[in-house]
Amino acid sequence: MTLSTSGGKADYQGRLIALMAAALACLFVLSLFIGSNPIPVLTAALDAAGDTQSVIALILTEVRLPRALIALVAGATLGVCGASMQGLLQNPLASPGLVGSASGAALGASLALYSGVAASFWLALPAGGMIGSLLATLLVYTLAGRAAGTATLILAGVAVNSIALSLISLLINLAPSPYAVREIVLWMLGSLANHSMGDFWILLPGSLLGWMLLAGTGRSLDALTLGEETAHTLGVNLDRLRWRIFFAVALAVGSAVSITGAIGFIGLVTPHLLRPLVGFQPGRLLPVSALGGAILLLCADIGVRLFPAGTEIKVGVLTSLVGAPFFLFLIVKSRRWQI
Amino acid sequence: MTAQLDAGILSYECNAPVRFLLLISCLLLFPVRAADPPSRVVSINLCSDQLLLMLARPEQIASVSRMSLEPNSSFMAGSAANYPPNDAMIEQLLGLNPDLVLASEFSPHPVIRILRHLGYRVETLPLSSNLEDIRRNIRHTAALLGAGDKGERLVAEMDRRLQRVAPTSAEARPSALFYQPRGYTSGLDTLQHAALVLAGWRNLSAEQGIRGYGAIDLETLLLAQPQQLFSSAYAPGTDSLAQRQMHHPALNWITQGRPIIDIPYSYWICGGPMIADAVEALAKARLDPSHHTSGNKHP
Numbered sequence: 001m002t003l004s005t006s007g008g009k010a011d012y013q014g015r016l017i018a019l020m021a022a023a024l025a026c027l028f029v030l031s032l033f034i035g036s037n038p039i040p041v042l043t044a045a046l047d048a049a050g051d052t053q054s055v056i057a058l059i060l061t062e063v064r065l066p067r068a069l070i071a072l073v074a075g076a077t078l079g080v081c082g083a084s085m086q087g088l089l090q091n092p093l094a095s096p097g098l099v100g101s102a103s104g105a106a107l108g109a110s111l112a113l114y115s116g117v118a119a120s121f122w123l124a125l126p127a128g129g130m131i132g133s134l135l136a137t138l139l140v141y142t143l144a145g146r147a148a149g150t151a152t153l154i155l156a157g158v159a160v161n162s163i164a165l166s167l168i169s170l171l172i173n174l175a176p177s178p179y180a181v182r183e184i185v186l187w188m189l190g191s192l193a194n195h196s197m198g199d200f201w202i203l204l205p206g207s208l209l210g211w212m213l214l215a216g217t218g219r220s221l222d223a224l225t226l227g228e229e230t231a232h233t234l235g236v237n238l239d240r241l242r243w244r245i246f247f248a249v250a251l252a253v254g255s256a257v258s259i260t261g262a263i264g265f266i267g268l269v270t271p272h273l274l275r276p277l278v279g280f281q282p283g284r285l286l287p288v289s290a291l292g293g294a295i296l297l298l299c300a301d302i303g304v305r306l307f308p309a310g311t312e313i314k315v316g317v318l319t320s321l322v323g324a325p326f327f328l329f330l331i332v333k334s335r336r337w338q339i
Numbered sequence: 340m341t342a343q344l345d346a347g348i349l350s351y352e353c354n355a356p357v358r359f360l361l362l363i364s365c366l367l368l369f370p371v372r373a374a375d376p377p378s379r380v381v382s383i384n385l386c387s388d389q390l391l392l393m394l395a396r397p398e399q400i401a402s403v404s405r406m407s408l409e410p411n412s413s414f415m416a417g418s419a420a421n422y423p424p425n426d427a428m429i430e431q432l433l434g435l436n437p438d439l440v441l442a443s444e445f446s447p448h449p450v451i452r453i454l455r456h457l458g459y460r461v462e463t464l465p466l467s468s469n470l471e472d473i474r475r476n477i478r479h480t481a482a483l484l485g486a487g488d489k490g491e492r493l494v495a496e497m498d499r500r501l502q503r504v505a506p507t508s509a510e511a512r513p514s515a516l517f518y519q520p521r522g523y524t525s526g527l528d529t530l531q532h533a534a535l536v537l538a539g540w541r542n543l544s545a546e547q548g549i550r551g552y553g554a555i556d557l558e559t560l561l562l563a564q565p566q567q568l569f570s571s572a573y574a575p576g577t578d579s580l581a582q583r584q585m586h587h588p589a590l591n592w593i594t595q596g597r598p599i600i601d602i603p604y605s606y607w608i609c610g611g612p613m614i615a616d617a618v619e620a621l622a623k624a625r626l627d628p629s630h631h632t633s634g635n636k637h638p
Contacts, residue, residue, distance in 0.1 A: 036556040055593070059558050062589035119578045177577035179520045186580060194522065194557050196587045312556070 013284055016277060020291040024072070027298040031068040032060060034305050036312070066197045071301045071315075072294045073200070073207050074192075074256040075266060079293015080286055081249045082267030083274075084214050087221035087282030088245045092330060093150050095268035098157045100136035101253045102262040103164035106187040108132020109258035110168050114175035126206050130254030136160050137246050150334060189316030190263030192301050203259045210252025211290065213244055218283030225282060263316045265323020266293050266300075272330065376485025377439035377460075382407075383427040383450070386609035387441035387464050389415045390480040393611070394489050397421070401435050411574060414605040414613045429453050439483065467610025468528045468551075470537070473497075476610055493612050500615040504622035506539030513625060515567040516543040516560070518590070518599065520581035524555040530607040531571070534614060538621035540567070561593050567624060568599045571607070600624050 033041050039056045047057035082095040089099075096102045112118040112128025143156035168187050172180045220241045223231040228238060256263075270292040271285055278284040300318045307313055379401040382388045388407035391400060392415040400422050406412060407419040425431050429450055432440065440454055440461045454461050462483055467473045474494050481490025506512065515535060517525045525531035526542070526549030535542045543563045544555055568590060572582075585599065606617035 036558045037562055039558075039562075053592075055561055055564060058589050058592055059561050062587070062592070063557055063561070113578055113580065116578055175577070175579065176574065177579040177582060178573050179577075179579045179581035182521065183580055194584045194587065196589070198586075198588070 009279070009284075013278065013288075017287060017291065020288065020295065024291055024295050024298070027295060027302070028068050028072060031071065031298050031302050032064050034302055035059065035064055036305070062196060063194075066195050066200045067192050067301070068298065069197075069200045070195050070203060070259060071192050071297045073203055074260045074263065075294035075297025076290040077207050077210065077252040077256045077293070078263065078267040078297065079270040080211060080214055080290035081253055082269075082293070083271040083282065083285045083289035084217060084221065084245050085249060085267075086271050087217075087224065087285070088242060089148070089153065090224065091148070091150055091153055092272065092334065093154055093268070095265075095271075096133075096249065096253045097262065097264045097267055098154065098161075100140040100157055100160035100164065101133045101249055102257050102264070102267075103161045103168075104136020104139075105129040105133035105250075105254045105257035106262045107136070107164040107168050107171075108254065110171055110180075110183070110187055112258075114171055114177065114180055116176075122202060126202055126255040126258045128254075129256075129258030130206060130250045132164075133254040133257070134246060134250035136164055137249065141246070185314065186261040188262060189314045189320065190257075190261035191314045191316065192260055192297075193312060193314075195259065199259050203255050206251045206255030210248040210250075210255070213248035213251070214286060217241060217245060217248075218286050221282035221286075225280075261316065263297065264320045265327065266296050266319055268330075269323050269326050270296055272326070377437075377483070379435065379437050380439045380441060380484065381425060381432060381435050381437035382441040383425060383432070384441070384443035384446050384464075385413060386443050386466070386476075386611075387480070388419060389413065389609055389611050389613075390464070390477060391441055391484070392418050393493060394477070394481050394486045395484045396486070399484060401437055410605070411603075412605055412608055414609075414611065416605075432459075433457070441480070441483070468530060469533045470501075470614070473530075473610040473612070473614060477612065497612040497615045501537055501618055504538060504619050506622075506625075510539060512539055512541045513566045514543050514564070515540040515569060516555070516563070516565045517570060518555070518560065518568045518585070519570055519572075520579065520585060522554045522557065522560075522584065523552060524549060524560075525552055526550045530610060530614060530617075531569075534607065534617045534621055535569075538618045539625050540621060557587065557589065561589055564593060566594060567597060568594055569602055569621070569624075570599050571602045571604045573604050575601075 037059075039059055041056075041060060044054070044056035044060040046052075047054045048061045078096060081101070085094040085096070085099065085101075086092060088094070106129070108131050109118075109125055109129040111132070112124050118125040118128065140153070140156045140160045143159065144153045148156070165188065169184060172184050175181070220231070220236045223234045223236045224238075224241075226234075232238060271289045274288050274292045275285060278288055297315070297319070300322075301315050303318050304313050304315050307318075376399065378399055380391060380395060380399050381402045382391045383404050385404060385406040388403040391403065392407070402423045402425045403419050405424040405426055408416055408424055410416040413419060423435075425435065427447060427450055432450070432454065437459060440459055442451055442461055442463045444463050444465050446463065451461050451463065464476050464480065465472065467476055477494050478487075478490050481487050481493070517531050517535075524544040526544045526547070528551055532542045532545050543565050544553075547555065547559060547563060549555065570585065590599065600620075602617050602620050606613050606620075
């Protein structure tokens with residue numbers, strides 16, 4: 001690799017990020033224009049900016065804006081966490097949804113919620129999600145072992161996901177709130193509807209912390225592609241890297257899931273779609289996956305709002321509908337490699 | 340001995356006109372006997388529980404369903420505590436040996452079928468979605484229990500209370516709707532709709548074309564601009580994501596800071612004369628002066 005090509009690469013990476021950021025900005029604005037009722041968004045924006053109190057301004061700032069912001073942050077979290085886990089575990093099927101981080105977070109958050117702890121202080125709900133996420137991820141990692149093959153990792157993930165989901169069902173059946181019963185769908189599939197700016201502020205700190213922790217791992221992940229031994233000689237402390245990524249994923253995914261529920265497949269699909277664009281380098285994949293995850297989730301959320309079903313479908317239904325066939329495609333592809 | 344038996348059979352066979360008379364008298368007698376008020380009434384549904392507790396003499400009541408003891412759901416929880424509760428389990432019901440079982444249309448069908456098959460008398464009450472349904476159910480239950488006068492008194496008292504708080508035609512009708520966790524609301528053909536209208540409110544959910552209990556989208560709700568939101572919490576003091584949506588700041592803004600008024604769920608989980616309590620609470624909220632001063636500030 002010569003200096004000039006590496007300079008070209010940085011240039012290319014910069015252009016790619018700028019392009020994706022522009023696409024993301026367009027989708028974000030578009031998402032503000034789409035809702036169950038057509039409202040004059042520009043007038044609403046002027047009203048909101050000019051401190052004129054109007055219903056359309058309220059819909060824009062208190063209903064659509066938090067929804068778009070939450071989609072953006074949660075999508076970015078899922079994308080970047082998927083990319084870093086695939087890099088760390090050297091496994092194309094690692095992602096928050098598959099290795100238990102998301103279902104563990106859902107279990108932790110619902111435990112905090114239905115036990116009444118979440119009502120005591122605002123951080124309790126995302127903290128429950130974070131702890132659940134960390135424990136579930138560690139459990140999968142321990143079950144599968146350090147140099148786990150794809151199949152072992154998936155099996156361990158399936159087992160932990162099943163345990164988490166059955167415990168959520170049990171919890172919901174025992175919950176004192178009669179409204180809890182139907183929330184199992186939300187914890188399994190995720191939804192971005194009817195959130196307020198308050199929910200966004202709950203989501204944000206953990207997500208930012210997680211992203212910042214992940215931001216510094218790019219070089220180590222790049223080194224890891226050369227093998228653990230080589231990475232070690234290059235000065236990568238693998239134990240520290242592992243803990244750092246697990247912890248970051250727990251912070252970010254725990255916060256996201258405790259607000260939106262477990263939205264499937266964004267974390268799995270995003271890195272795969274974008275890996276060819278960054279020359280298969282995990283380090284460069286991280287920021288691109290964050291943008292890509294946000295783009296995908298915003299697209300999915302716009303999709304469910306346009307979907308003519310009469311009543312609104314959950315965003316996780318759409319991501320799973322698109323993501324599950326992709327998952328099958330990955331399996332078929334990996335089979336071909338083995339043969 | 341055999342001769343006697345033969346004679347008996349002979350006389351039995353020969354007296355066809357006597358048998359016919361016996362049959363006629365049976366047919367005539369049975370309705371009279373059925374009109375005797377039942378003395379061991381078992382109710383297996385919250386709605387029939389409450390009407391039974393209001394209408395029957397205490398010694399007529401053999402058992403009420405366990406649900407009627409639950410104060411958030413049951414208006415009659417206090418007096419229900421005086422009777423043995425049942426769980427609508429078939430073995431338990433047989434042990435009570437009822438001469439009348441009261442149930443709802445939606446009580447478990449296998450239980451009703453088995454009871455009827457075994458020869459027990461089961462009466463099912465339809466659900467109420469308006470005032471006329473409530474009057475009909477009160478009168479019907481009262482007739483079953485042989486308490487027709489008490490039923491009429493209950494209906495008259497309810498109508499008198501409703502009349503007292505009814506709006507005059509000159510009064511403006513402010514707009515409102517019911518908003519429950521998960522965005523559920525009450526449209527046409529619900530007791531909440533009937534009560535809102537009786538108390539002098541416009542039900543915006545009905546105006547949005549919602550029939551029965553349905554979900555209303557948050558944006559649609561805000562665009563409809565209700566002056567007051569009501570809710571009827573099922574389980575106060577519990578927490579869930581659905582209940583958290585009730586604290587959305589936009590809801591507070593649209594009603595100009597007026598908090599969501601909670602009307603006890605026990606007033607209308609079942610149709611009964613307690614609907615008057617709900618209508619009185621809704622009418623009291625309407626007469627709150629803040630609606631008239633700030634009702635239509637924003638266009």
